Amino acid sequence: MVWVVLLDEQLNLLRPHDTISDRSCFALCKTLAKRVISGLCSGVTDSCVTVVQPNWSDDSPKLTTFSNNVPTLHLAIDQLEEPSPIVQQKLNDLVLWTLTEVFRYWGPSATIQILLFTDGGASPFLHPAPGDNVASSQFPRLPKVAQSNASLTVITLSNDQVSPDILRIYRQFLPQSSILSWKKYQPTNGGAPLTEDDLGPFADYCLRTCLVSHGFDRNCEVSLRCGHLNSSVQLAPVLRIADYGSSESPTSLRLEIFGFLHTSDLSNPPVVSRHHVSNVSNENRTPFLQLLMSALQETKTVAMCSIYAGETNSSAAGTCTKSTHADGRNDAANLLRHGFVHQVDPKVSILMLSVFPKDCIGLPWLGQFQHLAPVEDFAGVQLYDDREGSSPFPVLVPDRLSYGTLSDSNVGQNRAASAGGEPFRYVSWVSPTSLLSEVNKVLRLGRRLPEKSAIFFKELARLRSAALAYGCPELLVHVAHLTESAHATENPVGQAQSDAVRVHLDTMNRMLSEAAAQLDD
Template sequence: MPTILALDVSLSMSRPVKTEAGGEDFSRKNLAIHGLSTLLDYFTANCKLEFTSLVVFSYLWEQLCAFTRDVDVIKAALNTVGDFSKTCFEPVLRGVSSLVVEEFGGTTPVQVILVTDGSTGVGPGSLQNLLQAWDQGDNSIRCPLPFPFKGRLTVVCLASPIEPQLKAALPMFERLIELNNGAGDIFVPEGALDMTSVGEMFTRVAVKYYSPYRGLLTCGHLKSNITLHPAPTPLDRSSEFSSAQCMVSDRLEICGFMDLGDIASPPTVSRHLVLPLPARPGNEVKGEGDEEEEDGKVPSFTVLLHGSLKVEGMVALTRVGPDWFGILYSWADSKKKSSLMLSLFEPGPDAVSWLGTLNYLGPIADFSVPPYGEEDNCSPFPVRPKEKRSYAQSCVVWIKSVGLQADLQKVIRHARKLPDKQQQFYKELNRVRKAALSFGFVELLPAMAAMLERECTMLPGSSHPDAALQLTHAATKLCSDMAKDAAQMIMPLRTNFSTDDV
């Protein structure tokens, strides 16, 4: 998963660390740079596909490095950080949220590693004042947690466990993680505060959250050692009477193959890139009868599987654990480059409703129907019909603010291109209006009207006269009683203007 390294560069990070007599003097900022370099070295060795960004903060925050896979760029930036004013956590948490939503949206899991010396700040803007304001419901301070994305907040404290400042700060950091729905952890050096203990602490962070997945992919007698990126995380499987944690097994078994049309677009919980592992000590997951393989001398099963799925237009149903399945398929991010991907279903045999219980699937010859593609052109299991149902239409989803913002921005984009985009403008306007009425979000209608009126006042002098008329007309209709009737449509205003008059 992408990672944001948030480094505290306040004045307290410049405090010297007491060392034994004759030892080299260094500051807590030096310890932080050493620890982050240890973490980046781990990425180089085990997570080469990891996207990482560097952010520094004190009273304000700044992104020194955008998301990149080049760890040398981040290491070079670490050596250029300076010292700034007091510590404030609210701006950096808010800034991290905006960076992730802008770069990846709200669905990509992101790891946020907050490196500080355990100081929570003093006076206005301190962590204690912020937590008190959030707990008391002070509307003047908006809580940036939980993150608007699937994020984990890890706090790394560069302080000795016996320091009084750290003992007072730990409950506040625990409260921060609670505000993030409990997703996160706190790390403290073990023993004296020095280069060795800090390096070991960051190694523990790397091992806990960035350990690569290594497994064996099998299909009959064919097999290949693989790794998944990002590494799959445990999922909770809950039922009416029990709850259990499911983990992806180190042996993935291909159960069979299906056409893309039959599997359609099933609901998935995560997607992973499948890469073959070179036959090196520690990389392979051996079974009975396995022999040593040398790189380049033995054909790769993953290459054969990827090419076959791509050419035939099929997917491979794969068992990834007890009563847990996924699909392997070829996915292309461009016309020339494609990759082998694994998408995981929800744990359980009934994850794809139109396929029934996945444990009961068998060879096509076992079904008493003509083979798929012949006379009746029927499938051996219930799939979605060819008729286009009403629920098959693209629907509006506003689970998070990002979806609503994207729809409103689409309306604005068409509004700025009036009258050329008149048809698309009214189509999107009515779609958002009907969705708001369906959700009971009637307050959105006058807000959209105000938004269109503002766009009308900002039109340049060279714009077409019809643009202002259409925007004013749409804003007026949104404020009328007719707009609250989902059965009616807001139609364009008929005018005497045309694009030929410009």
């Protein structure tokens, strides 16, 4: 879960002076927020906390780094400036901006809890009174994804009466919103002023209420495995599988790395949630995560993985789960998701798990995940040779491996057929962007025939070789059609130029037809 700490800075007029000590209202809110953050980071280590810094003066809000480091978060709270009664503040817009930024970083399936601290006071001179007569169209509504994955808790130093703008936001989050007030927590204080000593028990009460409402009483063990290497890790925020087949969420998760992919080959896959991957504790640090991070950084790759559910039994030798067969194979019935582990930033030593949607069982440039084969199945007898410029990737044309079924090739006959009776299809781990750039280059040069004929045919030959290797000769047909269409729509400058263009177009069609015939043979 992602915890967002936001302080209401509209603490200028009509403050509840009868319940506040001689300290500033805003200073008490900052102290209360820091105490809640301390308890949150110590009690829920697999969550991330961020502080919203509004910066109303220059209208450039920002979020602090997602972290569970108490000194860093306390420093962010201390850096919040005292509110100014002159600067107009739009709290509703700030909340919407915060949700957008958090979902953009963690994915649309992230669970967000906003903790809004206020003293309960408000200025009715700046905001209209709450009521049904206020047109909802005047204020931005919460995005649809926030209505199910985001919740709001208002922590007030006064009673349940809050300012109109907070009340408006509170109604938008219903039924996933609540108000925790000092007077409700301490109704028998006889109207005594709130002191700093009272903030400790009140902070514990607020934290306990929030944790119970989100079901943090059960921990989920997570293990990360790659071959014979494994390590117990924690995910922040917690990966919660809402559509798990059992009546309860799994008590343990297992991340199985099944391959590595170059970062340039990702091509913006669909991601529903992101989670930081770290060691369980400093005492149980293992070299595996550091080794994995170094390998990903040096090779510029990401680790493709499958996420399984199962009961984990940790031991000194490693980790085993009941979702694994005796021969080491994983039970497909316990497969929850696919995703990939990657480094967030080359300058930051943080591993991130990006999870695909449930219905994402393959990607266009990878094919079905369960059909991915080891590199040996594609390599044949010859690996890539820089000197000769030869490569089996994505396929060797004579072997007909690319997108071919088992019946088309004798290679890989020992592999089992896929579930559902469909023939097994080899896939090519290629980048769609590289081929697309080659197509665009050829089309640009084709529009400038005949003056660019030399470089046009050179690039066309490269594109023809790539299309044949990728197993998509129909791409060449479309390229030829688009090139001819570009010249058909232009007004000819002269008959001589039209004849020259026609000669080049005929040469192009002859080259591409020979390529298609070569593939059919």
